[in-house]
Amino acid sequence: MPELPEVEALRRSLDEPVSVAPVEHVGPAHLATLKTAEPPLRALEARRFIGARRRGKRLLFPTGDGELVLVVHLMSAGRLRMLAAQKRGPTAPAFQLAFLGGARLILTEPGKRKRAGVWLLTPELAERELAHLGPDALGLETATLARLCKGERRRLHGFLRDQRVLAGIGRAWANEILHAARLSPFALAGDLDSEALGRLAEAIDSELGRGIELREQGLPNDDVPRARQAGPALPRLHHAGSARRLRGAHDLLLPALPDGRAKARRPPPKPTSPLNRSSRRIGSAG
Numbered sequence: 001m002p003e004l005p006e007v008e009a010l011r012r013s014l015d016e017p018v019s020v021a022p023v024e025h026v027g028p029a030h031l032a033t034l035k036t037a038e039p040p041l042r043a044l045e046a047r048r049f050i051g052a053r054r055r056g057k058r059l060l061f062p063t064g065d066g067e068l069v070l071v072v073h074l075m076s077a078g079r080l081r082m083l084a085a086q087k088r089g090p091t092a093p094a095f096q097l098a099f100l101g102g103a104r105l106i107l108t109e110p111g112k113r114k115r116a117g118v119w120l121l122t123p124e125l126a127e128r129e130l131a132h133l134g135p136d137a138l139g140l141e142t143a144t145l146a147r148l149c150k151g152e153r154r155r156l157h158g159f160l161r162d163q164r165v166l167a168g169i170g171r172a173w174a175n176e177i178l179h180a181a182r183l184s185p186f187a188l189a190g191d192l193d194s195e196a197l198g199r200l201a202e203a204i205d206s207e208l209g210r211g212i213e214l215r216e217q218g219l220p221n222d223d224v225p226r227a228r229q230a231g232p233a234l235p236r237l238h239h240a241g242s243a244r245r246l247r248g249a250h251d252l253l254l255p256a257l258p259d260g261r262a263k264a265r266r267p268p269p270k271p272t273s274p275l276n277r278s279s280r281r282i283g284s285a286g
Contacts, residue, residue, distance in 0.1 A: 001076045004137055004168030005211025007057050010080060012216070014052040017082045018061060018105060022048040025098040032114035033094040033107065039120055043068060044097070056133050056167030062123065069126040071119040078109045078116030133167040138208050140166070142201040149189040149197065156192075156200075157185035169204075173211060177203045 053060040061070040085102025095107035181203035
């Protein structure tokens with residue numbers, strides 16, 4: 001899933017292009033992708049965006065008159081891009097905006113499951129819809145992090161990924177942050193001392209910044225966290241199986257860790273006598 005570095009890099013790339021010209025035509029929009037019916041999408045026509053904004057993993061496109069906000073959440077497989085005039089695009093995008101002059105904002109999502117979402121809201125409703133999100137993880141101060149961690153009895157990995165606590169961090173960058181901070185994913189957030197909190201706050205800021213920089217260089221999503229070679233294993237991470245589950249599909253944090261267990265061996269195949277083989281052949285022929 002695109003996380004804060006990927007979404008922020010995308011926001012920066014779209015900020016100027018979406019504000020160049022007013023919207024000329026809206027659609028098509030897949031039934032499962034468009035999450036709202038009022039205001040209607042055609043209300044965007046002839047309006048101009050003032051740029052692209054971000055809240056956690058969501059992209060926001062407010063109109064210049066302050067009356068509407070287009071909200072986009074890419075989820076796992078959604079991809080958003082700006083196509084220049086006359087450039088060919090997908091024949092059936094999940095969502096599309098056409099601007100005066102021919103440029104188009106295209107949302108695509110491969111597969112049958114359409115999880116990416118587009119909402120057209122008033123600014124007040126958009127604020128209420130996003131009120132459950134915690135403070136943005138980019139630029140987080142140590143004092144704010146200490147307040148969020150106070151009394152928390154969850155493990156750090158799950159704590160960092162909770163969007164109600166910190167907006168923008170997912171599984172992949174939680175791994176990178178904890179690796180840089182030299183903290184175990186299994187440590188309890190409320191048990192961190194001031195020195196560990198400082199390391200964690202610094203790692204959040206530096207790793208997210210590194211991710212944005214790498215993404216802006218044009219590295220594919222799968223290569224961004226891999227750009228730095230994994231260092232030694234975390235000293236407090238004992239169970240390789242759990243480490244691999246925490247890494248998930250990204251396989252980012254650590255090299256494979258031996259857990260001391262012998263690999264299960266399959267029993268050798270039982271020998272088959274020539275008579276049995278002949279019997280099977282005869283039986284199959286009859």
